[in-house]
Amino acid sequence: MKKILLAVLGLALTAALAACGGGASGSGGSGTIGILMPSTTNARWQIEANQMSATLKERGYDTSVQFANDDAPTQVSQLEDMVTKGVKALIVVAVDGKALGGPLADAKASNIPVVAYTRLLQKTDAADFYTTFDYKKYGALSGTAILQRLGIQDKDGKDTGNKGPFNIEIVNGSPTDSVAYDMWEGYRATIQPYVDNGTLRVLSGQTTFDQSATLNWNPETAQKRMENIVTKTYSGGAKLDAVWVPYDGLTRGVISALTGSGFSPGSDRWPLLTGGDAEVDSVKAILAGQQYSTVYLDYKALAKGTADLVADKLEGKGFPKADTEYDNGTTKVPAKLFDLSLVRKDDVKPVLVDRGFYTADQIGLK
Incomplete structure (x- = not known):
């Protein structure tokens, strides 16, 4: 009887620890989200990467952030590495929107959701959603x-x-x-x-x-x-x-x-x-x-909104209703538009x- 009780307690403890693994928000999220940025020369990219990472951490996710120094081949390698490591989702600001077709196809084959951020990913059917401004x-x-x-x-x-x-x-x-x-x-x-x-x-x-x-x-x-x-x-x-x-x-x-x-x-x-x-x-x-x-x-709102919709997608809620669609030369990508003003x-x-x-x-x- 003692052995049975200990086994039951052990299972309960394991379940409790698993529930806690979802992060501070208790959302149940886990795993790593890949974030690919073009460079650090534009100050906004670092700010947005930090905002995404903070938001995703609150939702229970880790992030892997890479900056490509405005070099398309570097970004291709970074993307290939993230797909190989099995990230749960990808948020991509492309250096060259037409240069990422190969690793994006691999991401699609691996059922990794891909969100194009600010810049449209072109000539690919692997972009699941697009968050940007008008x-x-x-x-x-x-x-x-x-x-x-x-x-x-x-x-x-x-x-x-x-x-x-x-x-x-x-x-x-x-x-x-x-x-x-x-x-x-x-x-x-x-x-x-x-x-x-x-x-x-x-x-x-x-x-x-x-x-x-x-x-x-x-x-x-x-x-x-x-x-x-x-x-x-x-x-x-x-x-x-x-x-x-x-x-x-x-x-x-x-x-x-x-x-x-x-x-x-x-x-x-x-x-x-x-x-x-x-x-x-x-x-x-x-x-x-x-x-x-x-x-x-309001790129801080764009970054937070994008991070939240990626977490929602991974947690079974799907992407939000699109505001419009963008033709990327291969398919029409649903998009959510965020506000701007003069x-x-x-x-x-x-x-x-x-x-x-x-x-x-x-x-x-x-």
Whole structure:
């Protein structure tokens, strides 16, 4: 009888320990989630990886986070290694959305759920879900900001009859990133009609995506290109009125090019500069009058929301109802879209500080 009682107690203790293995939240989750990020050069990727890891830990999961230094072959190897080790799920921000087909196919064969994060995974049927922002709207917000600030449109988006002409240049994102093409569609929807009718002129002649693309979103590449444009096109007295730029890191490269070429912020020659991601240094640049606008992405909410939906999927709840679908060239991937908004100087406090994204001290707001 003692042996039977001890055996029963042992089984009960084993069951209790197993129940505790689900983590602090008691959700029952276990195992490792693979998180693949492109680099550490953009500050948001580290922040988002940390947020995902914290959220998944609360749900009972471990995480394996890898940064690829913006090198596609490195990311391929990292992904292969995670699949081999049998991670429970994958969250992937691709360096090159078309380069991961092989290991993604292996993940699918191993029944590992794959979530494309921010950037669409292309030419694959292995992407189960996509979490992102509406980047067409993102690009359009920057375009509209320029049109309204130059007086081409009023605050309601209606034409004012102002024909300029105004001179504008374009700095696009990386050709390896699907997001950059979505932003470009936002540009085309807002700015391109005014280029076509002559209200806006691109004096450099670099009007296509390929001519204005910036590989891997590299600020130094954007700086060098803008230096060349200024030297060849604007050194003779032509006024540069605006530069459409979709990401704050590239904007900082443009600012360096302009200041190095003798342009002074606040002067009549200083152009309107847009940006995106609301990075700390660029918010400070907006407050200082160097940059006109950025686009606020609540990427902390995106990271937490993505981590939670992956945990929900693993715990049998499935993915949430999609807001839309994206065609990746092989299949249509269901997607959930998170919020974004334009930020100019007067928007910094209500949008970024009052919502708790930054403190006033972080951005030097008095």
